[in-house]
Amino acid sequence: MIQRDGHCTSLWQNGETAYKPAPITDTKDFDVIVAGGGITGISTALLMAERGKRCLVLEARELCFGTTGGTTAHINTLLDTPYATIAKNFGKDNAKATAQAAQDALQLIRSNVSRLNIDCGFSEADAYLFAQNGDQDKTLQQLLDATVDAGVEAFAANNIPLPIPFTTAMRVKGQAKFHPVKYVFALARAFESLGGAILQQTRVTGVENNADGVTVETSQGRFVAKDLIYATHIPPGVNLLHLRCVPYRSYAMAVTLSDEAYPEDLSYDMEDPYHYYRTQMVNGQPYLIAGGKDHKTGETANAAAHFTQLESHIRKYFNVKEISYKWSSQYFEPADGLPYIGHLPGQQEHIYVATGFGGNGMTYSNVAAILLRDLVAKGAAQYETLFDPNRIKPVAGFKSFISHNADVVKQFVSKLLPHEDLKQLADMAPGEGKVVSYEDEKIAIHKDGKGGIHAVSPVCTHLQCEVKWNNAELSWDCPCHGARYDPDGNVLTGPASMSLEAAPMEKALEHSKK
Structure with a gap:
């Protein structure tokens, strides 16, 4: 099984062994x-x-x-930033250019799979975007018009490949999926x-x-x-x-279905945050892959609850046999x-x-x-x-850009102002992580599944913001710029390049006994 930057195992890890590069004999020039x-x-x-x-x-x-x-590995030209938004803020010619760039990218993947004979479950697919109320209907029509204007093959659809009620839908040709x-x-x-x-x-x-x-x-x-x-x-x-980039986390599950009614193609609703769906065959077994419940990195008190919410959503519409895999992943939203x-x-x-x-x-x-x-x-x-x-x-995106960076500034300012004493938390549960105060000093404490205590400084080594505990992936996540660390403070993902500073273990142990 290959490793990745979180505690949860993704569908793509299972059955794969770590890549073993060829030895390097010349490291010059x-x-x-x-x-x-x-x-x-x-x-x-x-x-x-x-x-x-x-x-x-x-x-x-x-x-x-x-x-x-x-990733959930949707290969699409139906982009998260709609062509209507791109046309409004960058001009129609740039909306067309963006669509062409996306189509060129998809063609590169197709070409690589074909010429290198890659066995990665690559298959062509269509994409469906569907509305579920009147307001969404109006927005969807605008998105459809702009998508067609950008040169993408799209049209209104009378059905979708999901057992989910909808009012109107659009279908986009020429998408794809694979095992990344x-x-x-x-x-x-x-x-x-x-x-x-x-x-x-x-x-x-x-x-x-x-x-x-x-x-x-x-x-x-x-x-x-x-x-x-x-x-x-x-x-x-x-x-x-x-x-200019705001870190977000998204949640995904790969499930098997008791009725074998696996949906084809790629599908997206219009909720905020939206849900997304597709099927992938892996080692002879089909899996429904569904995702959503996105939020800014480090800005939820209970990340694991997002898995519960996503599972509830999936079970509402599908006959779930087993939740085979669940994981979350990070991405960065550009300001514009x-x-x-x-x-x-x-x-x-x-x-x-x-x-x-x-x-x-x-x-x-x-x-x-x-x-x-x-x-x-x-x-x-x-x-x-x-x-x-x-x-x-x-x-x-200017409003969200300013809002995010106001949060960042608040993080910096909070380092300079006196803090109220945090309520001391007794009897930490296994798997729990908290930033606590002990003798006017903050410590990030995690109790592992065996009761062992891990203590580090909560100060992110990138730009000194305070990390937050992610109880889904068992990591310390920075809400400012997305750096992430394991329970011992080792860097999982940048932009940080240095580990969190170790905290005196005696202080952590003293706190845990209170």
């Missing part, structure tokens, strides 16, 4: 270093290698450890066959600019390349993009609705980034691969202006 071993990093690295670039992939843990191992881990592992093997190198358990800790490119400091030594690409979901360190792909703001021209994919990571990861390949290889790329991380932010 790479053309491109890609930081990140998910679908973005590996897809980009393969395209670079096919262009004759000597490329090194650095992965802090294992391939697909992060969001790629926790099998797909990425196959790309990695193809990349290595072209001379590409992969190093796992190698975290990037620093970057130095030099006359010919960059020197990358890592936990396994120094590497030199002309160009560096951050495909790490969110770039590490401190950057303007951390204020479109991802940031290109030169990293504030850095020299040889450093690139791909982030802010929202809920469309499978699609935008491949948009990024194509765009970054062309930027590095040719110095220019189609759509580079549209997705430029340095673009001036238009009004789309």
Whole structure:
């Protein structure tokens, strides 16, 4: 079973063993270093290698450890930011460009599956978006019109593939689905066959600019390349993009059905947050994969309750035989609705980034691969202006952007003001985590399933916000910029690169006895 950045096991982990890269004999003078071993990093690295670039992939843990191992793997051109919103805030031509970029990305996946003969359960599908009341009907019609105007093949539908009541629906042709881990592992093997190198358990800790490119400091030594690409979901360190991307968590379940009535295609309701559904065959067994119940990272007191809510929703409409897998995953919403792909703001021209994919990571990861390949290889790329991380932010998403960063500022200010004493919590339950005060000092305490105490500082090592306990994935999550840590404070996901500081164990033990 492969590992990923959470306590819960995803459907894609089961039956898969960790990727074992080929030994590296030459670690000198790479053309491109890609930081990140998910679908973005590996897809980009393969395209670079096919262009004759000597490329090194650095992965802090294992391939697909992060969001790629926790996606629900919808490959779609029906995007989370509707084409109506893109047209309103970026113009109709840019809505068409976004749709074309998404279609190019989907075609790249199709091509890879076909030419590399990848056995990853890839199949074509349609997507259905359905309304359930009058207000949603009006919005859906607007979305349908804008989607057609953007050049996507869409039309009104009289039925949907789900046993869920609806009022109106739209159908979008030319979507797809697959097993993301099998797909990425196959790309990695193809990349290595072209001379590409992969190093796992190698975290990037620093970057130095030099006359010919960059020197990358890592936990396994120094590497030199002309160009560096951050495909790490969110770039590490401190950057303007951390204020332009808001971290969210989404919940998913893979279930078997007693009546074998597995729905085909991809489906989405119009609730806020919306639910999404599809079926995937894995090792001969079909699974209904349903997700939703999204919220900002670190902003729920009981993350596990979202699983309960999602299960209740699924059981309301489907004859569930077994909840086989349940997991959550993190994504980053861009402030203006479109991802940031290109030169990293504030850095020299040889450093690139791909982030802010929202809920469309499978699609935008491949948009990024194509765009970054062309930027590095040719110095220019189609759509580079549209997705430029340095673009001036238009009004789309401005309200939520300001609201999120007001929360961030509040976190900073709270570090400077006196706190009220927290109510001391006695008898912590196994699996529980709390940030508590002891002798005017805050400590993040977790009691594991065997009663063992784990104590760390609650101060995120990225920008000093206070972490919150995630009782679903058993992790400390930062609500400011999405850094996540395991119960012992080790980094699970960036932008943090350093672990939480260990707290004096005697204080934690003293608290736990109260």
